[in-house]
Structures are given as structure tokens and as C-alpha cells.
Amino acid sequence: MAEREQVPKPTSERDSDTEETPAASERGAELKAELDDLLDEIDEVLETNAEDFVKSYIQKGGQ
Amino acid sequence: MAIAKTLGIETEYGIVHRGTDEPNPITASSLLINAFLASEGYRPDTRSDVIAWDFIDEHPDIDARGFSPMGAMAPEVETHLVNAVLRNGARYYVDHAHPEMSTPECADPLSVVRYDRAGELIIQRSMAAANDLLPAGQELVLYKNNSDGKGNSYGTHENYLVSRDTPFGEIVRHCTAHFITRQIFTGAGKVGAELPGQRTDEVHYQLTQRADFFEEEVGLETTLKRPIINTRDEPHADARKYRRLHVIVGDANPSQVATFLKVGTTALVLALVEDGAIPTEFLFKAPVTSLRHVSHDLSLREALPLADGSTVTALEVQWELFDLARKHAEDHGFEALGGAWVPEVLRRWELVLTGLERDPMELADQLDWVAKYRLLDGYRERHGLSWSDARVRALDIQYTDMRPERGLAWRVGLEQLIDDDDAAAAIGVPPSDTRAYFRGRCVRDFPDAVVAANWDSIVFDVGGEALRRVPMMEPMRGTEAHVGTLFDESDSAAELLRRLGN
Numbered sequence: 001m002a003e004r005e006q007v008p009k010p011t012s013e014r015d016s017d018t019e020e021t022p023a024a025s026e027r028g029a030e031l032k033a034e035l036d037d038l039l040d041e042i043d044e045v046l047e048t049n050a051e052d053f054v055k056s057y058i059q060k061g062g063q
Numbered sequence: 064m065a066i067a068k069t070l071g072i073e074t075e076y077g078i079v080h081r082g083t084d085e086p087n088p089i090t091a092s093s094l095l096i097n098a099f100l101a102s103e104g105y106r107p108d109t110r111s112d113v114i115a116w117d118f119i120d121e122h123p124d125i126d127a128r129g130f131s132p133m134g135a136m137a138p139e140v141e142t143h144l145v146n147a148v149l150r151n152g153a154r155y156y157v158d159h160a161h162p163e164m165s166t167p168e169c170a171d172p173l174s175v176v177r178y179d180r181a182g183e184l185i186i187q188r189s190m191a192a193a194n195d196l197l198p199a200g201q202e203l204v205l206y207k208n209n210s211d212g213k214g215n216s217y218g219t220h221e222n223y224l225v226s227r228d229t230p231f232g233e234i235v236r237h238c239t240a241h242f243i244t245r246q247i248f249t250g251a252g253k254v255g256a257e258l259p260g261q262r263t264d265e266v267h268y269q270l271t272q273r274a275d276f277f278e279e280e281v282g283l284e285t286t287l288k289r290p291i292i293n294t295r296d297e298p299h300a301d302a303r304k305y306r307r308l309h310v311i312v313g314d315a316n317p318s319q320v321a322t323f324l325k326v327g328t329t330a331l332v333l334a335l336v337e338d339g340a341i342p343t344e345f346l347f348k349a350p351v352t353s354l355r356h357v358s359h360d361l362s363l364r365e366a367l368p369l370a371d372g373s374t375v376t377a378l379e380v381q382w383e384l385f386d387l388a389r390k391h392a393e394d395h396g397f398e399a400l401g402g403a404w405v406p407e408v409l410r411r412w413e414l415v416l417t418g419l420e421r422d423p424m425e426l427a428d429q430l431d432w433v434a435k436y437r438l439l440d441g442y443r444e445r446h447g448l449s450w451s452d453a454r455v456r457a458l459d460i461q462y463t464d465m466r467p468e469r470g471l472a473w474r475v476g477l478e479q480l481i482d483d484d485d486a487a488a489a490i491g492v493p494p495s496d497t498r499a500y501f502r503g504r505c506v507r508d509f510p511d512a513v514v515a516a517n518w519d520s521i522v523f524d525v526g527g528e529a530l531r532r533v534p535m536m537e538p539m540r541g542t543e544a545h546v547g548t549l550f551d552e553s554d555s556a557a558e559l560l561r562r563l564g565n
Contacts, residue, residue: 060160062217
């Protein structure tokens with residue numbers, strides 16, 4: 001079972017207008033659609049053996 | 064009034080040599096850079112492969128505090144590795160087993176974004192050129208990140224020219240508060256944590272690549288015991304007039320908005336410090352701990368203890384700095400803070416803080432840590448995976464894969480401030496409004512006469528008995544307005560030098 005990371009929606013003293021503007025929600029829907037498309041394609045991009053890939057990604061320390 | 068901010072970014076890229084049993088990152092980095100230089104027609108030379116970097120003015124051991132603490136380790140300058148000066152005024156070299164790209168000096172944050180993106184395109188061209196030379200089945204792959212997830216970090220450093228008149232202690236006080244709290248928009252995101260002694264699954268995801276690697280508040284080191292404020296006092300300019308603040312605490316950002324804000328807000332904070340316009344003192348009780356806590360706190364709500372016993376959140380500090388900058392601009396004009404670029408930084412700063420306050424996920428097309436979080440969390444949900452699953456960790460690394468068809472950061476819909484035609488043009492052309500113009504045009508127009516170059520001088524061989532060094536101690540001189548016509552009217556380096564009165 002995957003654990004669910006909570007990102008609390010902060011409340012704002014500063015920002016009285018918390019309603020989403022139409023432009024923002026439109027952009028939100030667009031981003032959601034783009035993300036879904038990318039998630040559909042992502043397995044083509046994902047390293048075929050993720051475990052080996054992550055293990056072998058070792059870098060020398062730099063600055 | 065604050066001085067004009069000359070700006071730049073240095074990025075060490077992660078490098079993997081696939082298809083070989085004995086990868087050597089230093090050899091691979093050299094191959095990468097040399098392949099690029101050859102493919103772009105840079106001059107082969109018997110003295111060195113290309114126009115060499117001149118180390119005569121490099122003093123990374125000089126400390127801005129005016130003393131060297133016992134046991135402090137100055138970074139070594141490696142002189143034997145590939146080290147080239149490019150036509151756009153950038154420096155492209157091998158440093159600590161990584162290829163490193165330093166942008167040319169830029170006069171505003173958008174120009175930094177342009178040359179940072181040009182640097183990414185140079186990396187892509189370099190990979191293509193190197194892979195043409197490698198045996199079938201081998202490949203170099205570069206990553207624009209700052210950690211391998213196993214405790215090894217490599218840096219992305221920012222540079223800001225500040226007035227020598229500004230007491231260094233003032234810079235330390237106010238910049239520490241900014242660096243701890245700006246992470247909420249500068250972070251590039253990371254799965255897990257790499258703190259010594261901490262189990263990596265205690266932190267599922269954090270805002271930054273780098274916060275885990277900082278152990279000191281102030282110091283000279285860059286590779287061990289890294290400090291939040293680096294004291295390297297090497298201005299690469301007239302040291303009587305200038306300091307260079309060398310900032311080592313940031314992440315490499317694929318997001319252009321994040322890069323723009325990282326550099327823009329820091330330039331504004333420094334201008335406020337120079338003008339003595341920060342009355343609020345955010346003196347953190349435990350800066351290193353707070354740096355990590357901000358990075359580990361996705362709610363952005365953690366109360367951070369101040370020395371006076373009160374607490375503050377990262378967002379509150381950022382709102383305060385924003386308000387001070389806006390007020391200073393209103394009272395004294397944008398020129399007082401740096402010039403025509405100031406309003407756009409203020410506008411985006413406010414938008415991002417507002418979004419972070421309301422719901423960070425709104426900023427998925429603006430900030431790296433948000434874009435990466437949504438991508439990885441979406442993938443996790445779809446496949447029912449934990450944060451520590453290898454596939455999620457692989458995606459974290461692949462977010463910054465520099466292969467155009469693979470790098471996820473360039474496919475998640477991040478807003479571009481500089482389009483790729485603009486950035487591609489900047490591969491071969493320096494900024495017009497800093498001394499990088501002079502350096503870049505010398506490399507482009509007179510490659511056979513330029514023996515060596517560095518940030519503040521160029522050495523020519525024009526056939527006489529002695530080599531001729533042209534100093535460039537003023538970062539905002541040597542611009543197109545100053546010397547463009549001279550280049551246009553000079554047929555040779557000798558003529559250029561004669562007309563410069565050298």
C-alpha cells in the first residue's frame with residue numbers, strides 16, 4: 001500500500017481572495033492533462049532496470 | 064545607491080559513462096568538452112588544445128572575513144585539466160571530476176537564464192559530439208542535479224558583484240536569512256534525505272538537493288563542511304571597489320522561473336543590504352538546522368526559532384524581504400535596486416509567494432520541487448509505490464537527464480522565459496552589456512592571437528617579443544557600447560590593441 005504524503009493547504013492571512021481565478025484553474029486543468037499524458041508515456045523513458053540504474057548512479061563529490 | 068549587479072552561475076553536472084566497465088569521470092568530462100570544442104571549430108593549438116584559462120589571478124584561498132581560521136581548507140585550483148573559454152564568454156572546464164559550465168557575466172537575471180539555458184544546450188551538443196567518438200554501445204549521459212542520492216554532492220554556485228563598502232557582516236546576517244528561506248522556491252526537489260545518521264526513508268521528499276550537505280554557518284570551504292555563507296573573497300575585479308559574493312547553497316534548476324527568482328531575489332536582497340534598507344533582523348538560532356528543516360517541510364509552515372526566542376516561517380521571511388524590496392523600489396525607483404529588470408522580479412516573486420501560500424501545487428509549471436513532486440507522486444499513485452521504490456528514485460534522477468528525449472524536467476510543462484532559438488543564439492554570442500562581450504568577441508574574432516583568458520584579463524600574442532595582457536578589472540566595461548565599433552573596425556588583434564591604446 002502506498003503511503004500518502006500530505007501537503008497541507010495553507011491558509012493565508014495575507015491573501016483574502018482564496019478563490020481560484022478562472023485563468024488559474026484553466027491552467028491547472030491543462031497541467032493535469034499534460035501530467036497524465038506524461039505519466040502514460042513515462043515507462044518508455046524510465047530506465048529499464050530502475051534498481052540497477054539507481055544503484056550505479058554514483059558521483060564523485062564536487063564543490 | 065546599490066551598485067549594478069554583475070551576475071553569473073557555475074554548474075557542475077553529474078556525468079555517467081555507460082557501456083564501460085571502468086568509467087573514469089575525469090577522462091569522460093575531458094572527452095565531453097573536447098568533443099564539443101572540436102565539433103564547433105574551436106582552434107586546435109600546439110600550446111594547448113584550445114584557448115586556455117589563465118590562472119594567474121585565481122586566489123580561492125582569500126577569505127572575505129580578512130583572516131583564515133585554523134584548519135580551514137582552501138580549494139585547490141586544478142590547472143592541468145581541460146579549461147576552455149567560449150565565444151559567448153563562458154568558461155567550460157573539468158572541475159572535481161565533473162564538467163562545469165560557468166555562464167559569462169550577465170547584467171540582469173533574465174540574461175542569466177538565457178546563458179544558463181545556452182549552457183544546457185552546449186551540454187546536449189557535447190553529449191552528441193562525444194557519443195559520435197565513443198565505440199558503439201558506449202554513451203556519456205549528463206545530469207543537471209546536485210546529488211547522487213548516496214551522500215555525494217556537486218555544486219551550482221551563484222555569483223554577485225557587491226560593493227566593497229558593504230560590511231561583510233551585514234551580508235552574512237541578511238543573506239543567511241534569505242538563503243534559509245528562499246529554498247521554498249529555489250529547491251529542485253529530492254527523494255529521501257542524505258544526512259549522516261538519518262535513515263533515508265524518514266524524509267520521503269524534500270524541497271532541495273543541497274540542504275543536507277551544509278554543516279557550517281560561515282566559512283571558506285566548498286567541498287567539505289560546506290557553509291551557508293561562503294567567504295571566498297576573490298572578486299575577479301578591482302578588489303578595492305568590489306566583492307564577489309560566491310553563493311554555494313543553491314540547487315541547479317531546470318526551471319527557468321526558479322533560476323530567474325533565485326538570482327533576481329538574491330540580487331535584490333544584496334541591493335537592500337548595500338543601501339542599509341533591511342531594518343528587520345532575522346537572526347536564526349540554529350541556521351544549519353533551520354536550513355534543513357525548511358527543506359524537509361513540504362507544508363512550508365514550520366516555525367523556525369530565532370535568537371531572540373520568537374519564531375518565524377520561511378514564507379514570513381520571504382514576504383518581509385519582498386515587502387522591503389517593493390517599498391525601496393517605490394521610494395527610490397527601480398534604478399536604486401538594479402534597473403529595468405527589477406519590476407519583473409518583484410512581480411514574479413509576489414506571484415510565487417502567493418501561490419506557495421495558497422497551494423504550492425498551483426506552481427507546477429513554475430518551480431522544480433513542485434513539478435517533480437507532482438510527477439513522482441502521480442507515478443507512485445498510479446502504480447501503488449512507496450517513495451523509496453527504485454522506480455521513484457530513478458525518476459528523481461531522470462528529472463535532470465540532459466538527453467533531450469529523456470529529461471523529464473523539460474517535458475513537465477515548465478514555463479520557459481527564454482525560447483530555445485534565443486538560447487541557441489547565445490551559444491556563440493556573448494552578452495552585450497558586460498565585459499564578457501570583450502572576452503567573447505576576442506575569442507570569436509581573433510582566436511589565433513588570444514593565448515589565454517580569465518575573468519579579469521586576456522593575454523594576446525600579436526607577434527611581438529612579449530605577450531600582451533589586457534586587464535578587465537571593471538565587470539561592466541568592455542561592453543558592446545564601449546568596444547563594439549572597435550572590433551568592427553579592427554582587422555587584427557594587433558590593430559585592436561593599438562586602438563585600445565594598449
